[in-house]
Amino acid sequence: xxxxxxxxxxxxxxxxxxxxxxxxxxxxxxxxxxxxxxxxxxxxxxxxxxxxxxxxxxxxxxxxxxxxxxxxxxxxxxxxxxxxxxxxxxxxxxxxxxxxxxxxxxxxxxxxxxxxxxxxxxxxxxxxxxxxxxxxxxxxxxxxxxxxxxxxxxxxxxxxxxxxxxxxxxxxxxxxxxxxxxxxxxxxxxxxxxxxxxxxxxxxxxxxxxxxxxxxxxxxxxxxxxxxxxxxxxxxxxxxxxxxxxxxxxxx
Numbered sequence: 001x002x003x004x005x006x007x008x009x010x011x012x013x014x015x016x017x018x019x020x021x022x023x024x025x026x027x028x029x030x031x032x033x034x035x036x037x038x039x040x041x042x043x044x045x046x047x048x049x050x051x052x053x054x055x056x057x058x059x060x061x062x063x064x065x066x067x068x069x070x071x072x073x074x075x076x077x078x079x080x081x082x083x084x085x086x087x088x089x090x091x092x093x094x095x096x097x098x099x100x101x102x103x104x105x106x107x108x109x110x111x112x113x114x115x116x117x118x119x120x121x122x123x124x125x126x127x128x129x130x131x132x133x134x135x136x137x138x139x140x141x142x143x144x145x146x147x148x149x150x151x152x153x154x155x156x157x158x159x160x161x162x163x164x165x166x167x168x169x170x171x172x173x174x175x176x177x178x179x180x181x182x183x184x185x186x187x188x189x190x191x192x193x194x195x196x197x198x199x200x201x202x203x204x205x206x207x208x209x210x211x212x213x214x215x216x217x218x219x220x221x222x223x224x225x226x227x228x229x230x231x232x233x234x235x236x237x238x239x240x241x242x243x244x245x246x247x248x249x250x251x252x
Contacts (some may be wrong), residue, residue: 001027001088005040007052008100013110019098029089033076034059034066036088053112059084061225064162068113069100074164074223082162082225102163104172105210119209120161120177126205127198128181132190149187156183158226165220165228171212176220178202179236180228186239196243203240 002025010017024043027036034056041051055065066084070076075083077090091097099113107115159180166172182199185191191198214233221230 001029001091003027003091003094004096006096006098007113008109009052009112010109011111013108013116017109017112019100027088029087029092031088032059032084033068033070033086033088034084053114055114056084061085062160064160064225067102067115067117067162067164067167069102069167071098074102074167075162075225079222080225080227082160102167104163104166106172106174107163107166115163117161117163119211120163120174122209123174123178123202123205124181127194127201128185129194130185130190131193143189145188153184153187156180156187156228156232159184159224159228160226162225164223164225166211168219168223169212169214170217170219171215173214173220174206174209174211175214175233175236176224176228176230178206179232182236182239183232186235195239196246199236199239200243203236 002023005022005024006019007022008017009020022040022044024036024040027039031039034054037052037054044051055067057063057065059066061082061084064082066075066082068075068083070083070086071094075081076086078086101107101109101113102115102117104115106119107117110116157180159177161177163177165176166174182202185198186195216230216233218230221228
């Protein structure tokens with residue numbers, strides 16, 4: 001495959017960025033998207049040019065660091081998958097591929113295709129934890145949990161925090177991410193101790209970080225590589241309203 005790549009290049013967080021066009025030739029259809037970028041970077045280094053900076057780690061769709069906006073879609077043309085697992089055969093027949101970083105005030109660009117997603121870390125620090133004493137490794141059946149609840153909690157816990165939900169949302173909302181983290185704990189008895197404080201603190205931190213509001217367009221669910229469901233946002237709203245009403249009653 002011979003392709004033209006329009007790649008966002010930005011020296012650092014303070015510099016103005018722009019798109020730069022590169023040609024890549026004889027790329028195998030069986031190569032992964034990140035392998036293609038590796039090949040391009042090797043060519044750039046051989047020419048004495050600066051390689052393109054992009055994040056990646058596991059390359060197995062687990063870590064969520066390979067956050068790229070490709071041809072107008074987070075993680076590229078496939079669904080339910082991260083860009084590190086997308087193969088070049090998905091781009092067969094294309095001549096140009098546009099690659100850029102996430103676009104959100106809460107995810108400022110650090111360099112090239114790398115953004116600062118530490119806002120997600122601060123959201124987790126605000127309430128994504130439990131203080132229940134677990135001791136040693138407990139027996140899996142020691143705490144009775146209905147299977148449907150355990151399954152829902154596990155589905156929510158599948159979120160890898162890549163930020164595709166934010167990148168796909170016209171408002172740059174983090175509601176799907178926050179709702180997944182709230183849901184995985186709100187559904188389990190271990191998460192009940194901080195339940196009311198958790199949801200209020202995480203929503204407060206989300207607003208503080210500059211994420212937008214949710215208008216339920218469903219773009220986040222459509223582009224999520226782990227297919228986290230919108231029902232989690234409904235649960236987050238329910239938990240938040242319940243916590244606020246409970247706090248008002250206690251203050252009377």
